[in-house]
Amino acid sequence: xxxxxxxxxxxxxxxxxxxxxxxxxxxxxxxxxxxxxxxxxxxxxxxxxxxxxxxxxxxxxxxxxxxxxxxxxxxxxxxxxxxxxxxxxxxxxxxxxxxxxxxxxxxxxxxxxxxxxxxxxxxxxxxxxxxxxxxxxxxxxxxxxxxxxxxxxxxxxxxxxxxxxxxxxxxxxxxxxxxxxxxxxxxxxxxxxxxxxxxxxxxxxxxxxxxxxxxxxxxxxxx
Numbered sequence: 761x762x763x764x765x766x767x768x769x770x771x772x773x774x775x776x777x778x779x780x781x782x783x784x785x786x787x788x789x790x791x792x793x794x795x796x797x798x799x800x801x802x803x804x805x806x807x808x809x810x811x812x813x814x815x816x817x818x819x820x821x822x823x824x825x826x827x828x829x830x831x832x833x834x835x836x837x838x839x840x841x842x843x844x845x846x847x848x849x850x851x852x853x854x855x856x857x858x859x860x861x862x863x864x865x866x867x868x869x870x871x872x873x874x875x876x877x878x879x880x881x882x883x884x885x886x887x888x889x890x891x892x893x894x895x896x897x898x899x900x901x902x903x904x905x906x907x908x909x910x911x912x913x914x915x916x917x918x919x920x921x922x923x924x925x926x927x928x929x930x931x932x933x934x935x936x937x938x939x940x941x942x943x944x945x946x947x948x949x950x951x952x953x954x955x956x957x958x959x960x961x962x963x964x965x966x967x968x969x970x971x972x973x974x975x976x977x978x979x980x981x982x983x
Contacts, residue, residue, distance in 0.1 A: 762786040762833075767800050767813030768793055769980045771826045771938050775814045776976045778830055778934050780968035784837055788975060826938070827858045830931050842931040854925035857932035865914075865939035868906040872946060875899050911943060911953055918955035937963055941981045 762779065766772045766788045779786045791801050791813065805811035808824045815824045816833070823832045834843050844850035876899075879892045914936075917924060925932045940960055943949070949956045963969055973979055 761818075762837075763789055763817045765789045765791065765804060765807050765813055765815040765817070766976060767791045767804070768977065770800075770813050772814035773972065773976050773979050773981075774826065774934050774937050775816060775829055775833075777937070777969050777972040778833060778842070778931060780971045780975075781842060781931075781934070781966075782833065782838055784833075790977075825862075827862060827935060830858060830935055834931050838931075842929070842934075844925060844928070844930065850926035850928075854930050854932045857924045858935050861932075861935045861939050865910050865936070866942070868903050868910065869939060869942050869946065872899060872903045872907065875903060907943065907947075911949060911956065914940070915949075915953040915955050918959055933959075933963060938981075945981050 762784060764772060764775050764779070764786055766776065768791070776786075776788070789807075791804055793799060794801060800811055800813055802811060804813060804815065807817065808815045808822060810824065812824070814826055814829055815822065816829050817823075818832075818836070821832075823829050834841070844854050878894075879896060879899075914924075921927050923929050923933050924936055937960075940956060943956075944960060
């Protein structure tokens, strides 16, 4: 039996969605974030030494990292579904987006979250103006332009075809859901990126996506 070690409001939500799309049976082991640090609880380290989610156990196998989990589940249990044929050009795009989502799209979004916390977090009164000035400068001079660059790139790619790896929905679209939902939650796309907005509307309307939300519980990235 496949078990998803599911941390609330995290990347593991898209693993539940993948399993629903594949129609596979699975169990959920739930974990709550620390309310002060918002980090995963130490109990996850009993499953994987880094103590991060998502982690999937499948018999004797323990698989971590979203992209690796998606590849494992699609290749081991997918029966050819949710990926292009390996000999096609679409398959190259499929693999690219599987890795791009965490390797390129997520880092500037994570930096924006970290620097926003620096700007708003508690600190000695005499340090607050300096910290906020530095954080604001980094955000406006580097982080925000990087996010805009990536969103423009993604918008342009969706002008070429309906889904990230071509004309068919694949697991690459599931992988891309988290950075796009994070970007939408942290400022949105604006009217100049209608295809990204339409992409989120399409995926969130899918029956399997809705079933995953029902099983996974509240997902605040949607708010």
